[in-house]
Amino acid sequence: MIMGKGLKSWSLWHLLVLSLALNVGLVMKMAYERESFSRAVEGAQQSIHGRFCEEKHGGAMVEASMAVGSSEIGRFSTSVGPPMASASSDFLPVADDGRVINLDHGDPTMYEKLWRQAGDKTTVVISGWQYVSYFSDPNKICWFLEPTLEKEIIRLHEIVGNAVTEDRYVIVGTGSTQLFQAALYALSPPEETEPISVVSATPYYSFHRQVIDHLKSGLYKWAGDTDSFNKSGPYIELVTSPNNPDGFMRQAKVNRSGGILLHDFAYYWPQYTPITSAADHDLMLFTISKSSGHAGIRIGWALVKDKEVAKKMTKFVELSSIGVSKDSQLRAAKILQAMSDSTEQVSGSEVASDNFFEVSFGLMAERWRQMREAVKKSRLFSLPELPSALCNYLKRTFETQPAFAWLRCEGEIEDCEAFLRGHKILTRSGKHFGMSPKYVRISMLDRDENFRLFLKRLSAIFQR
Amino acid sequence: MIMGKGLKSWSLWHLLVLSLALNVGLVMKMAYERESFSRAVEGAQQSIHGRFCEEKHGGAMVEASMAVGSSEIGRFSTSVGPPMASASSDFLPVADDGRVINLDHGDPTMYEKLWRQAGDKTTVVISGWQYVSYFSDPNKICWFLEPTLEKEIIRLHEIVGNAVTEDRYVIVGTGSTQLFQAALYALSPPEETEPISVVSATPYYSFHRQVIDHLKSGLYKWAGDTDSFNKSGPYIELVTSPNNPDGFMRQAKVNRSGGILLHDFAYYWPQYTPITSAADHDLMLFTISKSSGHAGIRIGWALVKDKEVAKKMTKFVELSSIGVSKDSQLRAAKILQAMSDSTEQVSGSEVASDNFFEVSFGLMAERWRQMREAVKKSRLFSLPELPSALCNYLKRTFETQPAFAWLRCEGEIEDCEAFLRGHKILTRSGKHFGMSPKYVRISMLDRDENFRLFLKRLSAIFQR
Structure with missing residues (x-):
């Protein structure tokens, strides 16, 4: 304990008392709470x-x-x-x-x-000396991604079958909101003199437009609805599926040469929509806010096919916030793990209740x-x-x-x-x-x- | 426990065993570790x-x-x-x-x-159901700031005497890096047709320039060294004090009408430099990375005098990442609290060892x-x-x-x-x-x- 002898002893005594109280509580809990999850x-x-x-x-x-x-x-x-x-x-x-x-x-x-x-399955305990460094794994492209989170992201996608993870780079972000901007940054051609057009079919997600309009990037600009878009040259099409606000599954609509697709799959989870196939696109965004419901921990991830895009997205997150909270990454990993573990009884066509x-x-x-x-x-x-x-x-x-x-x-x-x-x-x-x-x-x-x-x-x- | 009866009982048994082991460990720890922090x-x-x-x-x-x-x-x-x-x-x-x-x-x-x-003074324990919401306090300007973190930030500044906190809004960010951009966003006049100039005395912090150059905002642009800056009209001057890279204390250098100051006080803590007075500027940035050394948790804060600037900075963090990890805010609060607590023995001219x-x-x-x-x-x-x-x-x-x-x-x-x-x-x-x-x-x-x-x-x- 850094803070002096008196405080240290005090704290140890308290811990002991707390721990004994915990024992009593646990015994009581075990006696009374033996009902099934059903x-x-x-x-x-x-x-x-x-x-x-x-x-x-x-x-x-x-x-x-x-x-x-x-x-x-x-x-x-x-x-x-x-x-x-x-x-x-x-x-x-x-x-x-x-x-x-x-x-x-x-x-x-x-x-x-x-x-x-x-209960306590997803409780995290983090000591004061943990996560001091900026780095999670300096040898990986996404050097601030905690390996345990990466593992649990891949595991959950494989269980649910909602996205292909093979040969993909996982990039973590402060919510998928940060990764949305990281993706636009990575997908915008740097050599262009004018910002690249970003389009989305109406009704489009209001926040996507707001982010692009308000921050006034010199790299990309909002170009409105896909139907009215008739500019030639490169463009980025946002495909939010299921769509926010209306919930329909979406496909790219413009389909012209020079088009780059950015898929937002925040809601492609089985509590919201039937999982009909594993999504298999170049750049796919997910977030824990809508999969587990933990909005306050601000963790999202991208599955990225292209190595250079993954590098540029990582660079964006570095410039934007020098990485992503390790505490929340650890917690997100625990939550995703609990979600996966809860499905373990699944076999054949039967899904456990x-x-x-x-x-x-x-x-x-x-x-x-x-x-x-x-x-x-x-x-x-x-x-x-x-x-x-x-x-x-x-x-x-x-x-x-x-x-x-x-x-x-x-x-x-x-x-x-x-x-x-x-x-x-x-x-x-x-x-x-x-x-x-x-x-x-x-x-x-x-x-x-x-x-x-x-x-x-x-x-x-x-x-x- | 959401994940079924079997797992639940297993977990409770394990907790009991762990707790008993903890008791033994604590008793032993108390017996053997009675030395002072000195x-x-x-x-x-x-x-x-x-x-x-x-x-x-x-x-x-x-x-x-x-x-x-x-x-x-x-x-x-x-x-x-x-x-x-x-x-x-x-x-x-x-x-x-x-x-x-x-x-x-x-x-x-x-x-x-x-x-x-x-030791365990700064250990945080977070349950699975905590911090689900985006909101910390919807009635405050910075609606994603945890009240406990705000309290500890103010307390530590008051103890150390390195910044005035009275009549200031506290804005939390994903590191002070995010707040640096939030500040530029808030300080840039939105009605201007061309980006506002951002200047800093050489040697300036390389990362500040990199952020401005790479993200190519339409709101502000890097305009180089203060000495060679001769453009009329509004400008933002970055004052990093103590300066990164050279450690010298800094004052604003341009001092022209239309100048807006942004102070980065990441290193204004007594382990690095003598605290000669409480900094008292319109917009001051701090970060836990350099005060406590916890870079991995990505928490910074701004002390902001003007209400409209505080609102715009909050808007930026909303657009950039819809708030800041609650887990890391909780942890940062615990760490700052431990730092403040450790100084409690200070009285008069004697500082406890x-x-x-x-x-x-x-x-x-x-x-x-x-x-x-x-x-x-x-x-x-x-x-x-x-x-x-x-x-x-x-x-x-x-x-x-x-x-x-x-x-x-x-x-x-x-x-x-x-x-x-x-x-x-x-x-x-x-x-x-x-x-x-x-x-x-x-x-x-x-x-x-x-x-x-x-x-x-x-x-x-x-x-x-």
């Missing part, structure tokens, strides 16, 4: 769904909700329409305290509960069922019809259930964002995505409490 | 210095080295010349395995040993003594004469002892970097800092082993 999942479903339906709708609905996370989960994924059309608008027994519900950002706090239930993706899929399926029901009830909004497909990972066919709802105000409401703001629901207007203000993007990943209150308010809005 | 400091000094001198130079030198970290430390700080002029060039009993010594970067691995000795800054000051003083000795021995190099001043914090007068040595090759050697590379010592050429290639910048913060080997090689180079 039970924990049931608990999760009860807290998210039970309070919505249990009290006013009796047994049938509760049974349906309890099946989330079990082998019966399939019926949630294939049910499109709301089974509760007869319910009244105030069926939700949640008290409205008049708070502002902020669903503008995609803050994935829904996952908090899931990881709380997961205590699988992370199974559980989070169940939560999303339930939220989407409730969302469609609330939208139907209000008669003032509509949602896109999303496609179904067979998920190679979950081994079942289901309809895309995105992290955002792309809601349209029907009838005379021209500014959907302002309309919902009047009901203290903050959303992001369609105009930021290159679309009409009749649309809004709504996060589906908020905490239960807020999501429930949001649905209550939405259900209560009736067409006059 | 002893630990002595150990540190022995390992860094003892092996240099003890075996071949007997009692006197050992005594001198052991005094580092004690109240006698002053004589190290005021001794400029080497007391061991009679020693032969091979007096260093360190085996040269022919490795390449990389002192190009300022990787502060010297501190690793210090924090290892500090187990004070973090006292100990790290001692390490730097010793390294600089050895460095000057090696340089004198070689008769081929020179070092700048650095100023002495009274440090208000350490309550003694000492000569600046920077994190980098700014070495000049004398005589006919025109390319000092290439010359040292020939001896397998990697340094950064003066040309990157806007100076002659006769200069090189050398990190003084590497691990003991490398620093020792470096000194051995430097001492062995004689003018022919």
Whole structure:
């Protein structure tokens, strides 16, 4: 202990007391908590769904909700329409305290509960002397990437089957946001006198445009929608798939010579969309914010085919922040490992019910069922019809259930964002995505409490 | 536990066993480790210095080295010349395995040993469900700043007295590197049609220039040395103080109307330079990499006077990486707390010998003594004469002892970097800092082993 004798002894005594207390706690915990994870999942479903339906709708609905996370989960994924059309608008027994519900950002706090239930498997302990150096492995192209994180990234992709990792360089970033800019930096031809055009099909991810517009790089510039793009020469096309905001799977649209593709696969995970094949592109971005839900740790990664591009992306992260937090890399590795470990019981066509993706899929399926029901009830909004497909990972066919709802105000409401703001629901207007203000993007990943209150308010809005 | 019953029970059993083992370990530790920190400091000094001198130079030198970290430390700080002029060039009993010594970067691995000795005071434990959200405090301007980190930043500055924190906004960044760019973004007038000029006095920090040149922002551009800058209109002047690479304290040089100052105080800590007053400028950058030596956690902070600048800097960090790793913020808070706690015994003019800054000051003083000795021995190099001043914090007068040595090759050697590379010592050429290639910048913060080997090689180079 660097801080003197007195403090040192004090600290050791405390540790001993703490450790003894831990022993007692652990023995008690082992005695009382011997239930299976299925039970924990049931608990999760009860807290998210039970309070919505249990009290006013009796047994049938509760049974349906309890099946989330079990082998019966399939019926949630294939049910499109709301089974509760007869319910009244105030069926939700949640008290409205008049708070502002902020669903503008995609803050994935829904996952908090899931990881709380997961216990100590993903707890990290980091000593004061660890991670002093800038370097993780000076001999690798991405010299600031922790080897344990690289291993777990590759392992998870191989298990889920959502991306090809063979012959790819893994580059870590402070969220995929930093890597998005690293990719643009790496893909922009340095010898060009004018910035390269960056295009994306409408509705495009508002943040991508904002980053490009605001930071005013001399290397690249926003050139708008793919359909109206007719400039010759090199260009970069952003392909966000599933798309943010609307959840549809995307392919490149321009397909001209000189085109360079940048794929953002933040949402290509089985809780959101069927995994139909392993993505196999030159430059693919992923993030832990949307796969495990840990937005606060700011870790993203890129899978990069070309060595020179990987080098330039690494250079960007060096210039931008001299690498990426080692603490968060260590933590991300632990979380990805827990996700992979949870799938270990998978064999053949059977997916175990205590699988992370199974559980989070169940939560999303339930939220989407409730969302469609609330939208139907209000008669003032509509949602896109999303496609179904067979998920190679979950081994079942289901309809895309995105992290955002792309809601349209029907009838005379021209500014959907302002309309919902009047009901203290903050959303992001369609105009930021290159679309009409009749649309809004709504996060589906908020905490239960807020999501429930949001649905209550939405259900209560009736067409006059 | 999210991952199934079997794994859960396994984990609990393991925790219990681990905890019991911890008890035994703690009891043993308490029995055997009752020495004061002064002893630990002595150990540190022995390992860094003892092996240099003890075996071949007997009692006197050992005594001198052991005094580092004690109240006698002053004589190290005021001794400029080497007391061991009679020693032969091979007096260093360190085996040269022919490795390449990389002192190009300022990787502060010297501190690793210090924090290892500090024990578990700065160990962080983070559970899987923590820091899921992007937000730390949505009501604050810097909404991604953890309140505990803000508190510890202010506390440490108040203790050390190196910066005014009253009426300042604290903005956290992924290292001060990200905040450097955030500051340029915030200070650049958005309405200007051409990028604002950024100037700095030569020798300037090479990385600052590299960041500006490579990322080619449309908002600001590198305009070179302050002396040759004669463009009218607004400009930003970078003031790095103590300066990187040469360690001198700096003031703004241009002093024209329209000038905006950006102060980088990465090295304004008492182990490197006397703290003569609390810095009081509009925008000041600090980093944990150089204060505690934790480069791998990537945490820096800015103290910002103007509210609109603070808002724009926050916006930059949002666009650049949607905030900053919460894990590293938590860890940085713990480390800064330990640094502050270690100074608690300070009263009046007496500074306790187990004070973090006292100990790290001692390490730097010793390294600089050895460095000057090696340089004198070689008769081929020179070092700048650095100023002495009274440090208000350490309550003694000492000569600046920077994190980098700014070495000049004398005589006919025109390319000092290439010359040292020939001896397998990697340094950064003066040309990157806007100076002659006769200069090189050398990190003084590497691990003991490398620093020792470096000194051995430097001492062995004689003018022919």
